[in-house]
Amino acid sequence: MDRTPRKWDFIWRVLAVGLILGFGGATARSATFTASLDRGTIALGETATLSLIFSGGQPSQAPDIPTLRNLPVAYLGPSSQFSVINGQVSSSVTYNYLLTPRQAGDYQIPSISAEAGGQRLATQPLTLRVENPGTEAGGGGAEFAFARLILPRKELYLGETITAQLQVFIDGRVQHGQPHLTGFPAEGFNVGNLREAQVRGAQIGAVSYRMISVDVALQVIKTGRLTIGPVTLSVPVEVPSANRRRDLFDPFGMFNRAERRTVSIAAPAEAVQGLALPLEGRPAHFSGAIGKFEMTASAQPTNVAVGDPITLKVQITGSGSFDTVELPALPPDAKFKTYPATTKVVPDDPLARQGSKTFERVIVPESTEASEVPAFSFSFFDPETKMYRTVLQPAVPLIVTPAPSGAVPVIAARQESQPASARDIIHIKPRLGTLSRIGSPLVFQPWFLTLQSAPMLALLLTVFWRKRTDVLAKNPGLRRKKMVSALTREGLRDLRRFAEENQSDLFFSTTLRLVRENLGERLDLPAAAITEAILEERLRPRGAPEPAVAAIQEVFQACNLAQYSPVRAGQELATLIPQVEAALRRIQELDV
Amino acid sequence: MIRLLAGCLTMLFCACRAIGTEGANTPFDAANRLYEEGNYNSAVKAYQEMLASGKASPALYFNLGNAWFKSGHLGQAIAAYRKAGQLAPRDRDITANLRFVRQQVQGPAWRPGAFARGAGWFTLNEWAAWASGCWWLCLLLLAARELKPSLAGRLKAPAGCAAAAALGLGVVLGWSVYQARACPAAVVVAKEAVARHGPLEESHETFRLHDGAEVLILDRKDDWAQISADNRQTGWVKRDLLEPI
Numbered sequence: 001m002d003r004t005p006r007k008w009d010f011i012w013r014v015l016a017v018g019l020i021l022g023f024g025g026a027t028a029r030s031a032t033f034t035a036s037l038d039r040g041t042i043a044l045g046e047t048a049t050l051s052l053i054f055s056g057g058q059p060s061q062a063p064d065i066p067t068l069r070n071l072p073v074a075y076l077g078p079s080s081q082f083s084v085i086n087g088q089v090s091s092s093v094t095y096n097y098l099l100t101p102r103q104a105g106d107y108q109i110p111s112i113s114a115e116a117g118g119q120r121l122a123t124q125p126l127t128l129r130v131e132n133p134g135t136e137a138g139g140g141g142a143e144f145a146f147a148r149l150i151l152p153r154k155e156l157y158l159g160e161t162i163t164a165q166l167q168v169f170i171d172g173r174v175q176h177g178q179p180h181l182t183g184f185p186a187e188g189f190n191v192g193n194l195r196e197a198q199v200r201g202a203q204i205g206a207v208s209y210r211m212i213s214v215d216v217a218l219q220v221i222k223t224g225r226l227t228i229g230p231v232t233l234s235v236p237v238e239v240p241s242a243n244r245r246r247d248l249f250d251p252f253g254m255f256n257r258a259e260r261r262t263v264s265i266a267a268p269a270e271a272v273q274g275l276a277l278p279l280e281g282r283p284a285h286f287s288g289a290i291g292k293f294e295m296t297a298s299a300q301p302t303n304v305a306v307g308d309p310i311t312l313k314v315q316i317t318g319s320g321s322f323d324t325v326e327l328p329a330l331p332p333d334a335k336f337k338t339y340p341a342t343t344k345v346v347p348d349d350p351l352a353r354q355g356s357k358t359f360e361r362v363i364v365p366e367s368t369e370a371s372e373v374p375a376f377s378f379s380f381f382d383p384e385t386k387m388y389r390t391v392l393q394p395a396v397p398l399i400v401t402p403a404p405s406g407a408v409p410v411i412a413a414r415q416e417s418q419p420a421s422a423r424d425i426i427h428i429k430p431r432l433g434t435l436s437r438i439g440s441p442l443v444f445q446p447w448f449l450t451l452q453s454a455p456m457l458a459l460l461l462t463v464f465w466r467k468r469t470d471v472l473a474k475n476p477g478l479r480r481k482k483m484v485s486a487l488t489r490e491g492l493r494d495l496r497r498f499a500e501e502n503q504s505d506l507f508f509s510t511t512l513r514l515v516r517e518n519l520g521e522r523l524d525l526p527a528a529a530i531t532e533a534i535l536e537e538r539l540r541p542r543g544a545p546e547p548a549v550a551a552i553q554e555v556f557q558a559c560n561l562a563q564y565s566p567v568r569a570g571q572e573l574a575t576l577i578p579q580v581e582a583a584l585r586r587i588q589e590l591d592v
Numbered sequence: 593m594i595r596l597l598a599g600c601l602t603m604l605f606c607a608c609r610a611i612g613t614e615g616a617n618t619p620f621d622a623a624n625r626l627y628e629e630g631n632y633n634s635a636v637k638a639y640q641e642m643l644a645s646g647k648a649s650p651a652l653y654f655n656l657g658n659a660w661f662k663s664g665h666l667g668q669a670i671a672a673y674r675k676a677g678q679l680a681p682r683d684r685d686i687t688a689n690l691r692f693v694r695q696q697v698q699g700p701a702w703r704p705g706a707f708a709r710g711a712g713w714f715t716l717n718e719w720a721a722w723a724s725g726c727w728w729l730c731l732l733l734l735a736a737r738e739l740k741p742s743l744a745g746r747l748k749a750p751a752g753c754a755a756a757a758a759l760g761l762g763v764v765l766g767w768s769v770y771q772a773r774a775c776p777a778a779v780v781v782a783k784e785a786v787a788r789h790g791p792l793e794e795s796h797e798t799f800r801l802h803d804g805a806e807v808l809i810l811d812r813k814d815d816w817a818q819i820s821a822d823n824r825q826t827g828w829v830k831r832d833l834l835e836p837i
Contacts, residue, residue: 159796221790425689428627428658429651432620438648442720455731462738
């Protein structure tokens, strides 16, 4: 009777079960349980955080940590993460514990087991190294600061990339600037990227420090005994002035007086052993990848015709040196034509140690027998476990149908647009052409560089000339002074000539003109207005020196006398020239 | 009279040309004959002896590149064509042969970007001459403005254009000089060159380059050069396996 509600009820139940199963299938993949320490090495007095991470499952309660001697453990609480990426649901729960060691030494944190997602899981054991602060500070050398270099291990493999941490401790009571790295010798290493400095507080003994840590990627390029450091730094600090004198305005020392200085510190050198990769257990297709990696691969499309391109995408993620990660080769008997792969590296951290490398290779099935992209594998060396590991990619099934009639599609190679390719090179040239000397280009020739300064010099000269012209145009006094100066030089030359030619009239008229022009310029009067009376009217009242007035008066009188007895001998005229020169000099020296 | 003068000038020109051709091209013609006879190794030596005199021409490098290519040395051929291209960047024959030889090269190789290809349209000396000319023109126009203030208005635009051109050309010239000095190019001239992580024989192999692969030299240390083959991969290669350009 009432069938419709029952029918809908049934449909809803089926859908709900399907959703639950689907969701569960997405989330309840294989659960994992890992443990990690935020730092592998700490100083006595510092704390470390132990994180227990559950992915794909969750325990009913926080796992218990075994009691460790001299290493108290405090539970800090959980944190969880839930993400959906491309439809893939993942969740993780992290339980954090604070470890506070009471004694220096190496602490072994044993494997911790817990039940999650219906499975019994266990972590890998961890080692926490606690160093004595007294010995750590040995590399310092400064009373306010010291540094140390932390390496993950003392035995490293050729080609391996590690993260070394340089820690700089600066007394918390001291004001300081940014430390500057002055030396980072690393024999047998390639020094890679640096991660930005992180600052946090640290307690060592009774002293509080500000700890600045810088991570640096180092790649081993040599075997044998290798040395890193001593790493040297300079740190600008402000310390309280030791010999502070009593200040009248600051009798109680209320105002902070500090002395600024630069402290040089050094982190002691660390010796490590560079090891060659073991030959034992090395896979045949090992390409040199060192680190920890995972591989995923996909092929699209999977339903194609013969000759159609398939894009094989292989992504290798993890941590290590991605330079040595190469695309795993397909088996040689694969029935595909392959094209060169494109590569893309996406680092997840500034040190480029973690991230992914993606290869995209176009493969073309050459026959319908190519029923699958064959399985392939990727091998790498794990320096922590000191073993080779191989990850396998299962075969991807394909549906390959015969090619449709007509031309088989061709994958166009990505090349620059070029004209039709020639069959041979163009023949030699019969004529030698103009020979030129083989040498440095013009821009490195000193004469060419010098030549470029010539127009600048010309411009400067014209600017100077222009400025001078402008100054003269705006200053009539200066202009008249220059004109009188030129007139005087020319007039004195004329006087000598007139004396030689015994031209008495011209000699005295020129003399009178020179005296008038010079006096006019000094007194700022027209030359025509200058007479002997000027001496009494203008010069003497203005305090002109008597010898100067007398010298000028003598020249005036000599000129007046010549009007009445004009003819004089040339020798007599020549003796007057020094007298005229002296009078003109005195006029120029007048301060009126 | 004019006819006589013209005849004398023509004779003088022909004589000068004949002297120049005979005198300078004799070893060149001999080297070309060796090439025509298929004696490519001897032709290479003959062209190299001419270069040892300290003088070169685009044709000399071009023919040397041909001889290297015919004797099976792709890297040396590319190096010679690149040097010919530096002297005559717009020579179509050089461009065509360089492109042809590049097609024979296997593996990764560095190729200049669009800006570098544009800058390579002129030689370094041509860029220097253009930039110098604009610099001179700009400053002399400014000097003329000072000498003749009445012309200031009319000279303003030409001086501004000359300044902008000098600046632009100077930037291109500076970039070209920087590229030539800081990241010089080189060609692999061995059958195979192993690029390593560090400048040591014990260092791990990064990748391999083949004869004719063009690279950029990023750094040098002792007998090693750090090279970049395709802007992504870098490695250290023995310097004697490279021919600098």
